[in-house]
Amino acid sequence: MATGNRYLGLIDKYRDVLPVSDSTRLISIGEGNTPLIKLENIPALTGKNVDIYVKYEGLNPTGSFKDRGMTMAVTKAVEEGSKAIICASTGNTSASAAAYAARAGIKAFVLIPEGKIALGKLAQAMMHGAEIIQIKGNFDHGMQLVKEVAEHAPVTIVNSINPYRIQGQKTAAYEIVEALGKVPDYHCLPVGNAGNITAHWLGYTEMGKTSGEHPIMAGYQAAGAAPFLKGEMIDDPETVATAIRIGRPQSWDQAWAAQKESGGWFDLLSDEEILAAQKLLSEQEGIFCEPASAASVGGAIRDIKNGKIPEGSTIVCTLTGHGLKDPDTAISQCAINPKAIDASLDAVKAAILDKL
Ligand code: AN7
Numbered sequence: 001m002a003t004g005n006r007y008l009g010l011i012d013k014y015r016d017v018l019p020v021s022d023s024t025r026l027i028s029i030g031e032g033n034t035p036l037i038k039l040e041n042i043p044a045l046t047g048k049n050v051d052i053y054v055k056y057e058g059l060n061p062t063g064s065f066k067d068r069g070m071t072m073a074v075t076k077a078v079e080e081g082s083k084a085i086i087c088a089s090t091g092n093t094s095a096s097a098a099a100y101a102a103r104a105g106i107k108a109f110v111l112i113p114e115g116k117i118a119l120g121k122l123a124q125a126m127m128h129g130a131e132i133i134q135i136k137g138n139f140d141h142g143m144q145l146v147k148e149v150a151e152h153a154p155v156t157i158v159n160s161i162n163p164y165r166i167q168g169q170k171t172a173a174y175e176i177v178e179a180l181g182k183v184p185d186y187h188c189l190p191v192g193n194a195g196n197i198t199a200h201w202l203g204y205t206e207m208g209k210t211s212g213e214h215p216i217m218a219g220y221q222a223a224g225a226a227p228f229l230k231g232e233m234i235d236d237p238e239t240v241a242t243a244i245r246i247g248r249p250q251s252w253d254q255a256w257a258a259q260k261e262s263g264g265w266f267d268l269l270s271d272e273e274i275l276a277a278q279k280l281l282s283e284q285e286g287i288f289c290e291p292a293s294a295a296s297v298g299g300a301i302r303d304i305k306n307g308k309i310p311e312g313s314t315i316v317c318t319l320t321g322h323g324l325k326d327p328d329t330a331i332s333q334c335a336i337n338p339k340a341i342d343a344s345l346d347a348v349k350a351a352i353l354d355k356l
Helices: 066-079 092-104 119-127 139-149 163-169 171-180 195-207 252-262 271-285 291-305 327-333 345-353
Strands: 036-038 051-056 084-088 107-113 131-135 186-190 216-222 265-269 314-319
Touching: 036 171, 051 171, 051 291, 066 084, 066 092, 066 163, 066 195, 084 092, 084 139, 092 107, 092 119, 107 119, 107 139, 119 131, 119 327, 131 139, 163 171, 163 195, 171 195, 171 314, 186 195, 186 291, 195 216, 195 252, 216 252, 216 291, 265 271, 265 291, 271 291, 271 327, 291 314
Parallel strands: 051 314, 084 107, 107 131, 186 216, 186 314, 216 265
Antiparallel strands: 036 051
């Protein structure tokens, strides 16, 4: 058995390109190192010859890509002597902040929109012992309040406006290029606050400094929460993909820069299209992601079919969060509500033969 190469998290692996020193205490739960999975069945359904890979970020410790940025942000908060962190969140940031604060032995305050966060995310924030502050408002209201309160209380903001979050998250781009052995032609992401597309673009441009190579970045939003398509902030974002129910993206300028510099685009998907893509991935590939994540694959499939993404392309789609984050939305999509039958051989046999 191989020994001596235990994975110690992404800061340890990418310390050469991250703002840490040898004496920095790393707050890590083994995040990063997520699989880049080649889709085997969906490409054929597009009718085009393309390679599609998904970067399954749902396999991070708390089940979303947020852990990449959070390990870095909490590591620096602790290094700087902070005893408490705070964030506004549509769910995943709060789950991640709660877990890393627990690991570090500091306090986490999380502001979440009442009734609009997926069940699994709430369970995580509660289990990790975060101080949960539910507000009668949406993410954008929470974010504004967090910025204001941080000026009056000794708390470190760990939303993606914290530059260390972006630093940690850029490592996903490094892993992709390492796993593929080349730079992908296209990179498709769901976009909410736009921190992740900003972070990926930073990673790709750092790596491509001498070669100039980079993917074309495509960002997909939910139709009811699509400020990048509208060209301005919106007030009442609404979508079944609660993770990206955001009307005032914090990384607005950086995301436009990523789009323009990469030659990419933003587009939107209806809630129905998002849920259909989530189901397709589950049924065709055995990969369960949360609704927001599926926007990347749904958008990519559409743009492959319409030729915007040409044949012969290598495409990476980020699956930002695990499907188990939002069991309610998953179950409500499945028409068949399994009914109990008699616990007898005859009844079970009949049930099987009925389906073959
Ligand atoms: C699964 O947790 O904003 O464009 O507060 O959870 O970087 O914001 C979550 C965002 C995509 C959008 N997919 O990423 C939060 C939060 C999932 C997410 C996004 C989020 P950004």
